[in-house]
Amino acid sequence: MKLITEGNINSYYLQTLCMLFFPRAKFSNTETITTDTPVAIVKVSEDDSTAYAEASVTMGERTVLKYHSEAFCAAEPRKNTVSTAASKALFFALCEFCKYNPPWGILTGVRPTKLAIDRISEGMTKEQVVKSLRADYLLYPKKAILAADIARFESKIIKNYTDKDCSLYISIPFCPSRCAYCSFVSYTTKKLLSLIPEYLSAMKEEIRHTAALIKELGMNLSTIYVGGGTPSTLDEKQLEDLLSLVDSCFDTKALQEYTYEAGRADTINAEKLRICRDHNVTRVSVNPQSLCDAVLENVGRKHTVKQFYDAYELAAASGINHINTDLIIGLPGDNFGTYSSTIEKIVELAPDNITAHTFAAKKSSELTVAGSNVFTDDYRDLAKCVDYTQIITKNAGYIPYYMYRQKNSAGNLENVGFCKKGTECIYNILMMEEVHTIFAVGAGAVTKFTRDKGEFIERVFNPKYPYEYLAQNREEEYKKLSEKAHAFFD
Ligand SMILES: C[S@@+](CC[C@H](N)C(=O)[O-])C[C@H]1O[C@@H](n2cnc3c(N)ncnc32)[C@H](O)[C@@H]1O
Ligand code: SF4
Numbered sequence: 111m112k113l114i115t116e117g118n119i120n121s122y123y124l125q126t127l128c129m130l131f132f133p134r135a136k137f138s139n140t141e142t143i144t145t146d147t148p149v150a151i152v153k154v155s156e157d158d159s160t161a162y163a164e165a166s167v168t169m170g171e172r173t174v175l176k177y178h179s180e181a182f183c184a185a186e187p188r189k190n191t192v193s194t195a196a197s198k199a200l201f202f203a204l205c206e207f208c209k210y211n212p213p214w215g216i217l218t219g220v221r222p223t224k225l226a227i228d229r230i231s232e233g234m235t236k237e238q239v240v241k242s243l244r245a246d247y248l249l250y251p252k253k254a255i256l257a258a259d260i261a262r263f264e265s266k267i268i269k270n271y272t273d274k275d276c277s278l279y280i281s282i283p284f285c286p287s288r289c290a291y292c293s294f295v296s297y298t299t300k301k302l303l304s305l306i307p308e309y310l311s312a313m314k315e316e317i318r319h320t321a322a323l324i325k326e327l328g329m330n331l332s333t334i335y336v337g338g339g340t341p342s343t344l345d346e347k348q349l350e351d352l353l354s355l356v357d358s359c360f361d362t363k364a365l366q367e368y369t370y371e372a373g374r375a376d377t378i379n380a381e382k383l384r385i386c387r388d389h390n391v392t393r394v395s396v397n398p399q400s401l402c403d404a405v406l407e408n409v410g411r412k413h414t415v416k417q418f419y420d421a422y423e424l425a426a427a428s429g430i431n432h433i434n435t436d437l438i439i440g441l442p443g444d445n446f447g448t449y450s451s452t453i454e455k456i457v458e459l460a461p462d463n464i465t466a467h468t469f470a471a472k473k474s475s476e477l478t479v480a481g482s483n484v485f486t487d488d489y490r491d492l493a494k495c496v497d498y499t500q501i502i503t504k505n506a507g508y509i510p511y512y513m514y515r516q517k518n519s520a521g522n523l524e525n526v527g528f529c530k531k532g533t534e535c536i537y538n539i540l541m542m543e544e545v546h547t548i549f550a551v552g553a554g555a556v557t558k559f560t561r562d563k564g565e566f567i568e569r570v571f572n573p574k575y576p577y578e579y580l581a582q583n584r585e586e587e588y589k590k591l592s593e594k595a596h597a598f599f600d
Contacts, residue, residue: 215248226261281552293472
């Protein structure tokens, strides 16, 4: 695709908009234009009061041309208003050209609820939030309502936490094998899995240091989240060892929530669940992704639907309070028929939490690297699956409680967590809205210090891969983290 701009505009954001309509587009200045090359031209100009934009989209003989203007206002920097005018003009041209209206309008960011929360804290009612999101970002009414509803739910939770509260994320970046759609850093080969003991002992040391730092800062630990990879890749002894260490560092009985993500059915057994329960874990994930064996096989997810049901049954009998199930909508090989049957069966199973992700073509996933045509070009089918999920969960008494979007998600659609009343995962809300300090340990972990409800944020990154993490001088890293934490909070 070719994007030509004239005037003071950021073409990177305009490229992102083009990709909502042409998901596989690559942008180049040197590409020769053929009759199959979409060409977008965006021009902006301004006078004292108004930003004007003109956008055309052409392919072969066909052209659509649109104009849009936005008045400058004192509260908004002029360059933002110019950018909005350009984005809307281009969006209108692309919609007409492709005969497709993306449901989230010109909103390409990861956290749509943040915008809604900002508006709520300015004192807007739900109706005003919906109206404002629709006007500013051209959202479908149902998406603006979803964002507003989730933001209102989250705001009630967020207000219970102060800058003295924090959470802990423990990273287990290992999996028994790699699913073709996944790009999470996770070690799967025998050689790399053999690093687990060394990794756990380094991470246990990091947990001890983190516990000491939290104490030193006078903070209170509200939740723990053990995520992956697949945390239930650990064997029983490793799991017992890790959770005992966590118990010796924190009063886990006093936590508001303790999630052990577990994950894949083929790694879960009754003994691992017992260990989790005995160490005060309150929430565990058992993730089918799809309840269609052909889809699971197609994406190289190495367990069957039966294995999922068996693992779920063990979790339900384990005495752990809450179970979450992750699903992915739009996996290659899935369609409305197979997906609707998946979500119907999950609702019948009635876990406390259901997290419905929209398939995202991750850059480093096997599917994307292999260049497979993973997207269905018919977003209507996908959108129907997303809508059906929201309707069927609502009818079964679930509440949408947190939401985010991923880059390159099919149809630019959202990921939503649903919960039965009173079972929301607090960690997910606090983490997603960036209003809470999260200490994170292990490879790929990102510690996030926050103050004043997210007004001030500082991130500290651990190395991405376990072997890099193990190669670090950990003592030096603890010292640096402690200095940064004191400089931020003291
Ligand atoms: C840390 S991952 C996986 C947890 C665990 N390893 C499992 O697979 O059950 C969390 C969730 O992200 C979602 N996910 C992973 N890759 C995805 C993709 N390419 N598109 C959409 N969702 C994805 C899956 O639903 C997955 O359960
Ligand atoms: S989806 Fe889960 S099990 Fe599959 S590779 Fe990714 S993290 Fe591992």
